Structure formats: structure tokens, C-alpha cells
Amino acid sequence: MAAASVCLTESDAHQTLTLLPPKDTALRGRVQIPGDKSISHRALMLGALAEGETKIQGLLLGEDPRSTAACFTAMGATISPLNSDTVYVQGVGLGNLLEPVDVLNAGNSGTTMRLMLGILASHRDRFFTVTGDASLRSRPMARVITPLEKMGAEIWSRHGELAPLAIRGKALRPIHYRSPVASAQVKSCVLLAGLLTEGMTTVTEPALSRDHSERMLRAFGAEIVVDPETTSASVKGPARLRGQTVIVPGDISSAAFWLVAGAIVPGSDLVVENVGVNPTRTGVLDALKQMEADLTLLNEREVAGEPVADIRVRHSTLKACTIGGDLIPRLIDEVPVLAVAALFAQGTTVIRDAAELRVKESDRLAVMATQLTQMGATVTEQPDGLEIQGRASLVGAEVDSYTDHRIAMSLAIAALNARGTTHIHRAEAAAISYPDFIPTLQNLLEMTS
Numbered sequence: 117m118a119a120a121s122v123c124l125t126e127s128d129a130h131q132t133l134t135l136l137p138p139k140d141t142a143l144r145g146r147v148q149i150p151g152d153k154s155i156s157h158r159a160l161m162l163g164a165l166a167e168g169e170t171k172i173q174g175l176l177l178g179e180d181p182r183s184t185a186a187c188f189t190a191m192g193a194t195i196s197p198l199n200s201d202t203v204y205v206q207g208v209g210l211g212n213l214l215e216p217v218d219v220l221n222a223g224n225s226g227t228t229m230r231l232m233l234g235i236l237a238s239h240r241d242r243f244f245t246v247t248g249d250a251s252l253r254s255r256p257m258a259r260v261i262t263p264l265e266k267m268g269a270e271i272w273s274r275h276g277e278l279a280p281l282a283i284r285g286k287a288l289r290p291i292h293y294r295s296p297v298a299s300a301q302v303k304s305c306v307l308l309a310g311l312l313t314e315g316m317t318t319v320t321e322p323a324l325s326r327d328h329s330e331r332m333l334r335a336f337g338a339e340i341v342v343d344p345e346t347t348s349a350s351v352k353g354p355a356r357l358r359g360q361t362v363i364v365p366g367d368i369s370s371a372a373f374w375l376v377a378g379a380i381v382p383g384s385d386l387v388v389e390n391v392g393v394n395p396t397r398t399g400v401l402d403a404l405k406q407m408e409a410d411l412t413l414l415n416e417r418e419v420a421g422e423p424v425a426d427i428r429v430r431h432s433t434l435k436a437c438t439i440g441g442d443l444i445p446r447l448i449d450e451v452p453v454l455a456v457a458a459l460f461a462q463g464t465t466v467i468r469d470a471a472e473l474r475v476k477e478s479d480r481l482a483v484m485a486t487q488l489t490q491m492g493a494t495v496t497e498q499p500d501g502l503e504i505q506g507r508a509s510l511v512g513a514e515v516d517s518y519t520d521h522r523i524a525m526s527l528a529i530a531a532l533n534a535r536g537t538t539h540i541h542r543a544e545a546a547a548i549s550y551p552d553f554i555p556t557l558q559n560l561l562e563m564t565s
């Protein structure tokens with residue numbers, strides 16, 4: 117058996133991940149994953165807005181939560197150094213954020229920018245400017261500007277919807293917003309704006325998106341009403357938030373890379389530990405089960421208001437399936453790696469109703485189609501999805517993450533089942549949500565080769 121080769125090279129401030137998987141490798145053992153990105157953002161934000169101290173255990177130390185921490189530090193919250201996954205936040209109390217003296221930079225993070233806009237718009241008599249990196253400055257913000265303006269917010273933007281943005285905080289009025297997209301970022305933005313707004317602020321979405329904001333707002337003391345029948349959530353303002361202890365479970369979106377790796381690499385048997393299995397996030401498990409992946413949930417438990425389990429995955433023969441409809445918001449970030457799983461299934465997998473992927477950190481439909489095609493796959497791009505021919509025979513190639521973390525990691529998983537060497541350019545993007553992805557991959561391959 118040849119030794120695995122995983123190496124990183126740097127040039128022009130970017131890193132290339134070179135991956136030559138050993139022949140007949142099987143991935144075996146236990147994998148630990150980083151904290152959930154969505155929950156990490158919310159814990160930092162609510163901690164900053166609450167009265168008193170919030171203790172966060174298991175915080176994701178990735179670049180996106182670091183952007184959130186930097187923004188709220190600039191507005192007066194004290195956040196202990198982000199060099200350990202237990203972090204303390206001294207909040208300022210709702211309504212008491214300071215006007216920052218400089219531009220707030222959300223980096224690559226859509227969650228930071230969209231959720232924070234709801235908070236800023238409702239902080240009256242303060243002026244804020246917000247920007248992000250090149251990817252974030254090209255992503256649509258009208259989806260949050262529209263409901264905030266209905267609440268009376270004052271926001272200026274490029275072309276009516278792009279960052280940099282300027283906001284003058286005001287006393288807002290409550291609304292019932294019927295969102296055209298199932299988006300937790302939109303829902304959370306409006307609910308956060310509702311915290312300081314007198315009365316009931318309600319969001320109805322076309323399908324249920326992740327509900328971490330509702331769960332955590334309630335734990336911090338806000339009055340939250342959810343109606344699963346109408347997929348609506350309401351907050352009563354003005355609210356008071358009190359500091360809490362938050363235990364962040366592992367991110368199922370990060371676990372998904374190992375679940376797919378274990379399912380497609382022959383002979384594999386992996387246990388991914390401490391995975392958050394909130395039902396609004398487990399679409400990836402449903403899709404893999406539809407594909408007849410061999411998954412077992414072990415040691416199911418509830419940790420600080422969120423369901424958690426260890427997940428065992430063993431290699432099996434996968435079958436093609438159709439992924440669409442209400443399942444999409446429950447696996448929105450896992451579509452790229454599910455496309456990789458589909459390459460090794462019998463039949464043609466169809467992913468549809470997923471046009472939202474075009475406005476993520478990259479156009480994930482276009483990028484996955486072109487990059488997997490480079491590796492010898494047959495993937496057809498549709499306006500709202502992908503058609504992926506299974507039983508692919510992949511070959512190593514030069515591919516690019518387009519600076520999108522989930523693309524970088526999905527291509528690395530595809531490379532595990534490719535013949536020859538794959539070079540993934542701009543692989544440093546993985547650190548946005550999974551700083552230890554490459555060392556973990558290296559360990560798994562070394563342990564098993």
C-alpha cells in the first residue's frame with residue numbers, strides 16, 4: 117500500500133493542497149469536529165447584547181466567528197481572547213452597543229453581516245458602516261434591507277443591495293414579514309431587530325430554516341413564540357437578555373465531509389463525535405440515508421438545548437436520489453459534498469430547488485459543476501441545481517476553491533476517490549469554518565495507510 121501524501125504549499129498569500137490518496141485506503145477511527153458555526157455566531161452576538169457574563173464552551177475558532185467577535189468588540193463588548201474554545205463575553209445590555217469609530221468588517225461571513233444588520237438598525241441614534249471581503253460585498257443584502265426598511269430602518273447600500281452599507285439606528289416598528297426565501301439569516305435578522313422594538317415582530321418563511329436563533333434567544337430570556345404549522349417565529353419586544361452558559365455542539369456541516377468520505381471510500385468505518393443533530397440541520401443525514409448510506413446515530417443526547425449524537429458511517433454501495441423541496445433548507449450548506457457522494461452512487465442524482473446556492477460564498481452550483489468536470493465527472497448544471505452521473509471514475513486534476521471553504525473541503529473529499537494527484541488551489545479557505553480540516557485529513561490518512 118502506497119503512503120498517503122497530503123501537503124500544503126504557499127504562493128501569493130494562497131495555499132495549494134496537494135493530495136495523493138494511498139491505493140486501497142480505508143478511513144477508520146474516530147473524528148472530532150469543530151463547533152457549530154451558526155451557533156458560535158449567535159452565542160457571541162447574544163452574549164454581547166446580554167447583561168452580565170456569557171460563557172461559551174466549544175466555540176468555533178474559525179475566521180467567520182472571529183469576524184463577529186471583532187465587530188462586537190468594536191461596539192463595547194468584552195470578549196476573552198479567542199485562543200481557547202472556552203470564551204467569556206461581558207455583554208453591554210440590549211440597546212447599549214457603542215457607536216464604533218471605524219467600519220465594521222464582517223470578512224467572509226454572511227451570517228455576521230445579515231444578523232448584525234438587524235441589531236444595528238434598532239440601536240437608535242447611532243451610525244454604523246459595515247463591509248466585508250470581495251465575496252461578501254457581492255452577495256445580496258436586499259433580502260434583509262427590505263424587511264428592515266419595512267420596520268422603519270435607515271440603510272444606504274451600493275445599487276440598493278450591496279455592501280459597504282451605512283445604517284443609522286432608529287426606533288423601529290414591529291412587522292409580520294413573509295419572507296420569500298427560507299433563510300435563517302433573514303429570519304434571525306428580523307427577530308434580532310424585534311428585540312428592541314415595542315410589540316410582536318413575526319417572520320413567516322416558506323419552509324423551516326435552522327432554528328438556532330429561536331432556541332438561543334429563548335434561553336437568554338427573550339419571549340419567543342414559534343408556530344411550526346405556519347413556519348413562523350415571533351419575538352416580543354422590548355426584551356431583556358441575561359448572560360448564559362452556551363455549550364456549542366460540533367457542526368454537522370463539518371461532520372458532513374467525513375460522513376461522505378466514510379460512505380464513498382471502500383472499507384471505511386468512521387465515528388464522528390459530538391455532532392449537533394438539530395432537526396432543522398439533519399437534511400444531510402436524510403439525503404445520505406435515501407442514498408442507502410450506512411449511518412448509525414449513537415449516544416443521542418441533549419446538550420444545552422440542542423440535540424447531539426455521535427455518528428458512525430461505514431462504506432456501502434450508494435444509490436442515486438433526488439434532493440429538493442423542503443429538504444433543501446435543511447441541508448443547504450451540504451449540497452457541495454452531497455454532489456461528491458452522488459458521483460459514487462448508482463444512477464443519476466438530481467439536486468433541484470437549490471438556486472440559493474448561487475449566492476453563497478461562491479456560486480456553488482457553477483463551481484462544483486466546473487471543478488468536478490475537471491476531475492472527469494459528468495455533472496450538468498441546471499438553473500436551480502445539478503444532475504450528477506454516478507459511478508464516476510475520477511482523476512486527479514488542478515482545481516480551485518474559488519475562496520469558498522465548503523468547495524475546498526468538498527473537492528478534497530472527491531480527491532480521496534480519484535486516481536492520481538489533485539491540487540486544490542486557494543485551499544486556505546477551509547479555515548473559515550474548519551481550521552483543522554487539513555491536519556484531520558492528514559491524520560486519518562496516516563492512521564489508515
Ligand code: S3P
Nearest residue numbers: 154227298299300301302448449
Ligand atoms: C446560516 C444560514 C444559512 C447557511 C449559512 C449559515 C445561519 O444561510 O447557508 O451558512 O447561521 O443562519 P441562509 O440563511 O442564507 O440560507
